[in-house]
Amino acid sequence: MLTRNVTGMTGSPAWLKNRLHVQKRVLWKAYRHFARQVEKEFIQSPASEWLLDNFHIIQEAWRNVQEDMPVQFYRQLPKLKTSALRDKPRIYGVALEAIQACQADLKTGGLKEFVSTYQQSTILGIGELWALPVMLRLGVLDYLTRAAGNLLEPRETGQDLVPEVLPGLEAISDESMVALSIQSLRNLETQDWKDFFEQVCIVEQILRQDPSNAYGIMDFESRDSYRKAVETLAEKIAYSETEVAREAVRLAQQGGMKNPFGADHYGHVGYYLVDAGRARLEAQLGFKPGAGAGLKRWLLNRPTLLYLGTIGI
Numbered sequence: 001m002l003t004r005n006v007t008g009m010t011g012s013p014a015w016l017k018n019r020l021h022v023q024k025r026v027l028w029k030a031y032r033h034f035a036r037q038v039e040k041e042f043i044q045s046p047a048s049e050w051l052l053d054n055f056h057i058i059q060e061a062w063r064n065v066q067e068d069m070p071v072q073f074y075r076q077l078p079k080l081k082t083s084a085l086r087d088k089p090r091i092y093g094v095a096l097e098a099i100q101a102c103q104a105d106l107k108t109g110g111l112k113e114f115v116s117t118y119q120q121s122t123i124l125g126i127g128e129l130w131a132l133p134v135m136l137r138l139g140v141l142d143y144l145t146r147a148a149g150n151l152l153e154p155r156e157t158g159q160d161l162v163p164e165v166l167p168g169l170e171a172i173s174d175e176s177m178v179a180l181s182i183q184s185l186r187n188l189e190t191q192d193w194k195d196f197f198e199q200v201c202i203v204e205q206i207l208r209q210d211p212s213n214a215y216g217i218m219d220f221e222s223r224d225s226y227r228k229a230v231e232t233l234a235e236k237i238a239y240s241e242t243e244v245a246r247e248a249v250r251l252a253q254q255g256g257m258k259n260p261f262g263a264d265h266y267g268h269v270g271y272y273l274v275d276a277g278r279a280r281l282e283a284q285l286g287f288k289p290g291a292g293a294g295l296k297r298w299l300l301n302r303p304t305l306l307y308l309g310t311i312g313i
Helices: 014-041 047-054 055-068 073-074 089-102 110-118 127-151 174-190 193-200 202-205 220-234 242-257 269-273 278-286 290-300 301-310
Strands: none
Touching: 014 047, 014 055, 014 127, 047 055, 047 089, 047 127, 055 127, 055 174, 073 127, 089 127, 089 301, 110 127, 110 174, 110 193, 127 174, 127 193, 127 220, 193 202, 202 220, 202 242, 220 242, 220 269, 220 278, 242 269, 242 278, 269 278
């Protein structure tokens, strides 16, 4: 499952619900068909063996997709404006390309190489990278559904899946696709997505240039809070996440040079992302917080005054 905190975000988007509905209809039909075939005719093809023995993996993948892609998270993802996937998340298109590049055999090394190569031309956002595991599962389930539907008698095409959006995989039969899909679902389940995310996230690579070297030795949750600060600010201004991160690093470098023997925090990127230096970062990027946010920040930067003032009141 994803490690990103999506507390309070419930319900799946309609497109995702429809896609899962078709998958479940076709794959349950295939499961019952193969089960009857084994029971009555004692015939078990490789595809039927994979499906019958591993259907719990498919069900777990469905649960993960539903839980890890709530509506609010889905709405934040950049959408495609052209191609057969118009209005669908860009990261879903990336997932389909990754499945094609890896020939449906998804392993850690191949996925990292694909994402790194992809980002040489198009940098993926923090939210998109967290959504990648969901979209990979969804894409694998789409391929599995099409392959299983093709093996049914009569053939079940699953028209609602819009099969033409799925890139063709050369020299892979439907029988082999069933096996590869289930193996890939297993691999996705055991992947360390925190480690994967930090290895391919461009914002992470920029923040690790923190001149104080403190960022790199922080725990994952602390680093994640800094990345979230970058993401939140970038959503409000005309600058990208990578530009926000670079500016925070630049200010830290500048602060460190101005205070070589002074307070260390001026040379730490966190001072400008989550501490008193945040106002300076925002000013550099042309962002002006509202009156309420400004008052809250003013009070939080004066904890003693806030504490004693509250007691006095």
